[in-house]
Amino acid sequence: MTSLKHICKQAFIKPNNKHFFLKRNIASTTLNENYSNNYDIIIAGGGIVGCSLACTLGKNNKLSNKRILLIESSKNTPFTLPEKYSNRVVSLNPGTKKLLTDIDAWRHIESARFGIVKRLQVTDALSDASICFGEETSSENVSYIIENNLLIYAVKKELERLKNVEVLYEEKIKEYHLPDAAESHVNLHLENGGQYSCDLLIGCDGLNSRVREAMGVQYLNWNYNNVGIVATLKFSEEINNCIAWQRFLPTGPLALLPLTSSMSSLVWATTKEHAQQLLGMSNEQFVDALNEALWKVYQRSNIIDRTLKAFDTLLRASNIPADLHRRYPPKIDSIDGRARFPLGFGHATNYIGKGVALVGDAAHRIHPLAGQGVNLGFGDISCLNKVLSDAIYAGSSLGNVSFLRDYESERQKYNVGMMAVVEGMYRLYRTDFTPIVLLRSLGLQATDVFYPIKKMMVNQASL
Numbered sequence: 001m002t003s004l005k006h007i008c009k010q011a012f013i014k015p016n017n018k019h020f021f022l023k024r025n026i027a028s029t030t031l032n033e034n035y036s037n038n039y040d041i042i043i044a045g046g047g048i049v050g051c052s053l054a055c056t057l058g059k060n061n062k063l064s065n066k067r068i069l070l071i072e073s074s075k076n077t078p079f080t081l082p083e084k085y086s087n088r089v090v091s092l093n094p095g096t097k098k099l100l101t102d103i104d105a106w107r108h109i110e111s112a113r114f115g116i117v118k119r120l121q122v123t124d125a126l127s128d129a130s131i132c133f134g135e136e137t138s139s140e141n142v143s144y145i146i147e148n149n150l151l152i153y154a155v156k157k158e159l160e161r162l163k164n165v166e167v168l169y170e171e172k173i174k175e176y177h178l179p180d181a182a183e184s185h186v187n188l189h190l191e192n193g194g195q196y197s198c199d200l201l202i203g204c205d206g207l208n209s210r211v212r213e214a215m216g217v218q219y220l221n222w223n224y225n226n227v228g229i230v231a232t233l234k235f236s237e238e239i240n241n242c243i244a245w246q247r248f249l250p251t252g253p254l255a256l257l258p259l260t261s262s263m264s265s266l267v268w269a270t271t272k273e274h275a276q277q278l279l280g281m282s283n284e285q286f287v288d289a290l291n292e293a294l295w296k297v298y299q300r301s302n303i304i305d306r307t308l309k310a311f312d313t314l315l316r317a318s319n320i321p322a323d324l325h326r327r328y329p330p331k332i333d334s335i336d337g338r339a340r341f342p343l344g345f346g347h348a349t350n351y352i353g354k355g356v357a358l359v360g361d362a363a364h365r366i367h368p369l370a371g372q373g374v375n376l377g378f379g380d381i382s383c384l385n386k387v388l389s390d391a392i393y394a395g396s397s398l399g400n401v402s403f404l405r406d407y408e409s410e411r412q413k414y415n416v417g418m419m420a421v422v423e424g425m426y427r428l429y430r431t432d433f434t435p436i437v438l439l440r441s442l443g444l445q446a447t448d449v450f451y452p453i454k455k456m457m458v459n460q461a462s463l
């Protein structure tokens with residue numbers, strides 16, 4: 001990776017200077033001779049998805065002679081692993097871990113730190129129903145818990161080694177001109193006046209994507225009445241901490257994601273009013289509220305309890321033992337770094353256009369209850385990487401819609417399915433209406449003992 005800012009510094013040119021592009025030949029002695037502001041691919045936005053996409057494309061042999069530029073508006077802050085864990089983590093599925101291994105980024109995470117989820121236990125606060133995913137459904141770990149800043153650092157470490165990828169930090173893209181039928185290039189303008197063009201623009205600019213706006217595609221979206229509270233939790237004792245716990249409360253789902261033998265990360269989705277109260281509490285009061293949320297026995301309907309017991313007896317009589325694997329969450333002792341995040345749903349009706357594609361949160365945004373948001377983005381990366389290889393192999397231009405359409409249809413098929421399941425779960429668990437609680441509890445209990453279905457669910461979520 002060659003940072004333009006760095007090159008400018010060496011050549012004593014201010015990048016904001018309007019003559020920058022005239023003088024770039026002086027500054028580009030360390031770059032290839034055809035250096036210009038025209039690239040094959042420009043990636044707008046260098047968050048987790050944009051950086052990982054740049055690295056994946058940069059390492060693709062079929063694209064090795066293509067010039068790729070990544071533009072990110074935030075600073076390239078140097079990273080050293082702090083003793084304290086960050087409160088922003090993501091749960092990465094085995095498919096995402098494989099992609100990170102393929103681009104050599106996983107080794108940097110491995111030599112730093114991460115949590116392993118061997119088992120996921122989901123419970124309903126309004127009944128005794130529970131479901132468990134783990135060793136019995138897959139030989140793989142369920143997921144891996146990584147701090148967001150460590151993940152970006154690991155990918156950037158590999159990005160730095162690539163000669164065909166350049167990165168511009170602290171530069172915001174102001175405007176996009178997408179090609180009409182007669183044109184073949186995308187043009188874009190930076191806030192500092194700089195102009196670039198490319199064959200393919202990839203929008204990885206997050207949920208408020210300006211690339212998506214420029215494409216003029218429809219975007220189905222809404223905000224949830226839920227907000228997400230995150231924090232790092234410490235237990236009163238060391239445990240074999242390899243279980244991710246999720247409890248669906250009447251106010252929203254609460255999840256503990258393992259980090260170390262005595263620490264987990266909290267993602268607590270709750271109503272805005274409740275979040276306000278929780279964030280106004282002292283640390284001690286918050287810990288009490290959290291322990292109560294994990295353990296509280298809510299008032300339950302007799303009908304639900306009796307029907308579930310009868311169902312359990314039926315399963316046992318049929319020699320299908322239910323509830324064998326239920327474990328109980330640890331007691332929380334202290335917390336650190338509380339913060340809140342808005343939660344919403346969003347989906348672009350189109351992910352592509354001539355010379356342009358959307359990837360990650362720019363294309364889709366979901367509730368974090370299933371920990372799938374960024375994993376969907378990594379699935380997009382894998383698919384787009386393959387589609388662009390096919391385009392090169394066929395001698396086509398990178399912005400050719402007929403190839404990009406393969407990316408769109410494959411990813412929409414998968415993403416829409418996953419988003420519908422997550423949205424369905426969110427709605428199903430938002431109510432305390434007895435018939436619905438009864439139905440979802442029976443469904444959960446039945447699925448828990450029916451391994452082929454569980455296995456299928458795990459496989460689908462791991463792609």
Ligand SMILES: Cc1cc2nc3c(=O)[nH]c(=O)nc-3n(C[C@H](O)[C@H](O)[C@H](O)COP(=O)(O)OP(=O)(O)OC[C@H]3O[C@@H](n4cnc5c(N)ncnc54)[C@H](O)[C@@H]3O)c2cc1C
Nearest residue numbers: 045047048049073091173206228360361371372373374375
């Ligand atoms: C509380 C919470 C918990 C979550 N937990 C999980 C989880 O467990 N597992 C999971 O898979 N997902 C999870 N997610 C979702 C996940 O965090 C997101 O899907 C992911 O961070 C999106 O990454 P992205 O790179 O697509 O977008 P972003 O992170 O939004 O990155 C976009 C980037 O584009 C840059 N940018 C924007 N506009 C411009 C511009 N005009 N010019 C230049 N740069 C620009 C921004 O600076 C930013 O760096 C969670 C989300 C929340 C809120």
